[in-house]
Amino acid sequence: MEPISKRRKPLLIEPHSPDYVSIKKTPGLVANDLSGLSPPGEVSPKPLTSSFSSTKPSGLPSSFASIRQLSVSCFRTMTPTPQKFPDEAGRLTTVTSSGEIKILVIKLNEQPWRLGRNNQADLTIDKPTVSNWHCKVYAIECDTGERLVCLEDVSTNGIRHNGKLIRKKAVILNEGDHINIADQEFLYSHSAPPGRWQGQNASPKQGLPRFRPITLGKYCVTERVLGSGFFSIVHLAINTQTCAQLACKIVKRPLTTKRSYKEATKFQRVMQQEVELNASLEHPNINKIVALKQDSANIYLFLELVTGGDLFGYVTRNKHLQQDEAKFIFYQLALGLQYMHDVKKISHRDIKPENILLAHHGPEPRVLIADFGAARLADKAFCSMQGTMSYAAPEVLTVYTRQEGYDGKKADLWSLGVCLFMMLCGFHPFDKGELESRETERRKMCEVLHYHVEREEVQFVKSVLKSSCKDEALGYLSSDYAEVRDVLKRLLEEKPFQRISAQAVLAHPWIENSKTALEEKYQERVLGQTRRKKE
Structure with missing residues (x-):
């Protein structure tokens, strides 16, 4: 465990406060999807999973049927303009048993938010199945300018991420993700500006059109960009059978005209050699290729997802x-x-x-x-x-x-x-x-x-x-x-x-x-x- 930083406090909206009253007046706005509620000029990653249950958790204000509705209202009412929080990446919203609304604002270049039973945690969850230090939430920035918010479990009992148990690993949070720590419920809202390749008119330097999600067998490659290289772009991908997250390195094939046939053949040979060499390696300190897919335009290399940057x-x-x-x-x-x-x-x-x-x-x-x-x-x-x-x-x-x-x-x-x-x-x-x-x-x-x-x-x-x-x-x-x-x-x-x-x-x-x-x-x-x- 890294050194404990000075304890921070989430944004707190107490019952009967003006903000609380304002939020309670806006539950009807939730007909819109969360992804449409970003501040002007921002593009939020779409949810990667189906809608969540609207079961009403204890402590939720009476105006709301689910924490999703509450989070949308908080987002509309409380989210500042990008100029106010230039380093902001995302927010986690939850409701305590006493009815208080707490919002964790996750920013770049800050120590992780620490959640757990310990009274020195940034957010204390006093439940018997919650570990002393249960998880941490932090933001990183890719070389494309995209901001990613990561949730890392360090507990004994794990966390439910979109209904799936994760233990002793990290996941990248996406708009609308639903998180359960014991019976404490959270909803994630992505509030970062888009990266260089994530905007409405963004296109990679290789001249590729804006990427749309694609399904290749059991893998879904999302539009979220994790990094870029001279010949490739790395996207977040999901194993649709296990819901596990991966990194997908997309390499564009060269044009196969008569003039470039020799170049295309060499490219295919080099790529095949990279895949075969990497696939033969089995070591804890080597990022191994999990799967290879291809179509007429690209080659897709699926690798273990790591969330600590380089x-x-x-x-x-x-x-x-x-x-x-x-x-x-x-x-x-x-x-x-x-x-x-x-x-x-x-x-x-x-x-x-x-x-x-x-x-x-x-x-x-x-x-x-x-x-x-x-x-x-x-x-x-x-x-x-x-x-x-x-x-x-x-x-x-x-x-x-x-x-x-x-x-x-x-x-x-x-x-x-x-x-x-x-x-x-x-x-x-x-x-x-x-x-x-x-x-x-x-x-x-x-x-x-x-x-x-x-x-x-x-x-x-x-x-x-x-x-x-x-x-x-x-x-x-x-x-x-x-x-x-x-x-x-x-x-x-x-x-x-x-x-x-x-x-x-x-x-x-x-x-x-x-x-x-x-x-x-x-x-x-x-x-x-x-x-x-x-x-």
């Missing part, structure tokens, strides 16, 4: 991580890479914080290696530049300047070293904020390396290829970091044949001296979570 965002929000937390995350990544390299003989070739996902909100999360678009069997040397330049090893950056290729597994370890440095220090080891932009220098570098280098990448490449820059970067770490400095020195070794392996990293004193504590934490926070997901 490592880059996590480090950015926290400025940097404490050594113990960085060690636990690093330990998980090293285990995942050891499995890929030694058991499956696969190189990822694009390890970076943006491709490391957090399973949940809060400190010391379970992490998963994601995006296997560049991954290949590492049974021979690679002879092409792959991955992201600022995380690429020296031998990858200079691959076109020599005859021999490079070992993809060793290149992964260099990238892991860059990630570790960023966790500890909060900045890139080879970016001192002096990104040179002189065109002559950039052109000279392009000629030497035999590929195009963008202006903003010049300093990265220069620093990586200059060994003294590594020593300068390691100098930022104090003497208290002696062991981890040695790990970084071995990971950021310019000569790949001298670079430490994933197996050797796990045997290093920095890890070995904390092995018992790391294994206990791994059992609880990683293996325990994956077992519960399978249940």
